[in-house]
Amino acid sequence: MAKQPRTISVGQQGLPPGFLWGVSTSAYQIEGAVAEDGRGPSIWDTRCKMKGGVGDGSTGDVSCDHYHRWPEDIRLMQDIGVDAYRFSLSWPRLLPTGKGPVNQKGLDFYDRLIDALLEAGITPWATLYHWDLPQGLDDLGGWTNRDSAGWFADYAVLAARRYGDRVKHWATFNEFSVFTLFGYAIDWAAPGVTDRIAHLKAIHHVNLAHGAAVDVLRAHVPEASIGAIHNRQQVLPEGGKPENQAAASLLDEHWNLAFPDPQILGHYPPQIARAIEPYVQAGDMARICRPTDWFGLNHYGPIFARNDPGKTWGFGWGDAPAGSPDHGIGWPIFPEMFRDELIELTRRYRLPVYITENGCGGDRDKPDAQGRVIDEHRIKYLELYHQAMRDALAGGADVRGYFVWSLLDNFEWGAGYGQRFGLIYVDFPTQKRIPKASARWYAELIRRMKSA
Template sequence: MKKPVVIDAKTVNVDLQPGILRKDFVWGVSTSSYQIEGATREDGRGLSIWDTYARQKGRIEHGDTADIACDHYHRYPEDIALMKGLGIDAYRFSVAWPRVLPRGRGAVNEKGLDFYDRVIDGVLEAGIEPWLCLYHWDLPQSLGDLGGWTKRDIAGWFADYAALLSRRYGDRVKHFATFNEPCVAILFGYAMSWNAPGVSDRASYLKAVHHLNLAHGGAVDVIRDLVPGASIGIVHNRQPVYPESETPENIHATALLDTHWNLIFTDPQCLAAYPQLAANDIEPYVQAGDMAKICRPIDWIGLNHYSPIYARAEPNSELGFAWGKSPDHNDHPDFRWPIHPDAFRETLMDTWTRYGLPVYVTENGCGDPDAPNATGEIVDERRVNYLRAYIHAMGEAVKQGADVRGYFVWSLLDNFEWGAGFGNRFGLAYVNFETLRRTPKSSYFAYRDMIHRLR
């Protein structure tokens, strides 16, 4: 097992050399609706399961909510200007399902649709290509009340939602992702209660897995039908899984976590089969013809990756495993995740080799408790060196044959980081959450310069 490597500004100074990447390589940044938009009760938006979850005591650090977040709903022109200043090619964002369909189905909210019209038009005017993700975890609460992803009907509701967005934006948007990180949304939301809706129930989890997979396949068909020339993918969080210690129980737990984190969505979507360690558990919920409905042709896989993860046996858990600690406890002291660029290279190679689809790195970045210095600058050397090290590792994967076609930093802005609230900052731009002022960090200028040099 390879040990994690702590990125330190004094010891790491690696970078990718020009000429390694494709001429049409896509450089970008990513955000998500719930984490930046705010305006959760404005202009007809319905509640999401995250609005409900964030108000439950003890769920979010410091009791933070995303009611205002970065106020992107009102300040999106500032954020588009930041993107333009970076010189990026593409912007990956998500639509808030409850903003355009307040009850998840039925009556459409035109004010919500108009907002994304303005964002898309502004991004295009800045010379940036919009990449639209249909779902980044903010399920309408009205659908949550009906059972959310545990109900098979949700595949049809999601297809209708996909049709609405395809018809509205397909004249200008050509890159669509159906889902962002289904493993996080469903495993944490329905088996471990760490994310909305906060459930911990084995049967609910297994149903939710299968129904989201059905929803993905249905949405692919809808977009393909309604958007001529669409490039369609899905975004997965994939990470190598290591045992916390080399005991037989932990090694088995590692195989289980790998199944439920890395394979249980991607395998059926791309290979038309559930992984061996999960197939029997999900079989009761699979109907005739389901696998053909799930495994629809897509054009690319989005890879979100930050670090390796560790597993330990936990017989009393819903699935037989728990999150373990990295064995040497040498994680990034604030980020709290092991920093391991080689794991990124390995994951890129594994994703390309296993699925044979072009890969876009749709999230990669580093969290820190950034703060302005005495002169008001945000000097985030650790993030700069993280980006250099991971972009270098991506280049190594390309040299080894991986078909990697783009790289998107998470994130453009400091934002609402789910259970961590506002305490963990991933942005290239610092957000003062009292004044909402944006200030580019050192990493903003470093990423801008890397893009310019590597084109």
């Protein structure tokens, strides 16, 4: 059974004692060095080489060059004053083909990073999987192969044994539904499959892999704090039209329920349960539903669904209502839905919540004549969502921490480098880092909240 949230008090600023402030990144999006020191290719290296695989034709080959520039990036985190840094381990950097021979230089890289974070007073939060499946495993069927759960468990053993003496906060996966839905049903991400059966198998096998990894981490990491990171957004029928209601209901199951419900509550949501039944074996649900310590939430805004018979599952992404509030940011903003989601998560899953991603993207971030990056739209977004988080706490949500996405401008998957989410501006040709106005705002927020 999942842990019950304890009753928590809140301080003058409406936050519980010990509230955690952090930033998040992921390996493929920032590290670069894709062919250095023994790293093997991932499915995203493959997709980036496909015509049309990434909107601007870019790759993660260099990205932010964090593999070489991590000391500077840690200093930037210190300047902001964060408590914690959520990063992901690169599976193909540790196991170049996904299983078999270990890459010692890859292991050493994360040793250096973790040790330096601890020395800087920043708590490492490690995510085992943030979408970079080794290509060697995809060649064997990837997540459509039931053996993938065992492959992932073996990888988790390697990571836990190597880093568990220093890393105590672990997430098994980041955004289960995004990489499975976009990778196996809608061709928006690697590996680019569009097939219902493949998608259903991927859902179930990833859930099995999660359960296996929880058991591994529990066995090999003393005093481990283990969670999983889910994207959750309200799904609404486009235009409120009845013909879009069924699409919204099914997308809600795929987007919001297909992973946390079996992992925490022990069952699939009803429509998926009927479809996935042929791939569920005796004892599987017990293997999936393993006790965890917290719920990781990635949230940006609601989704509007429309009926689309041409899509794999008959639903597609719709548009927000005309005239939706944008608060000058440039895209519809619904902070009250963030508040409601936090309250609902506490009610439904009864786990402490860490907001593991929240932030604002766009293509407006550019240095001015003085070399400053004044990103007022991002500051406005973060202000609105921080207030919504505090409102949620006042409404009974059990929120223990907040991580901004992202520390750095980086490779944003199918959007390439056209969207910048960072608190730190990265000039990719020179790799120069420039703290944006939002970095200073976040630093001041952290300072003010801690001094209250």
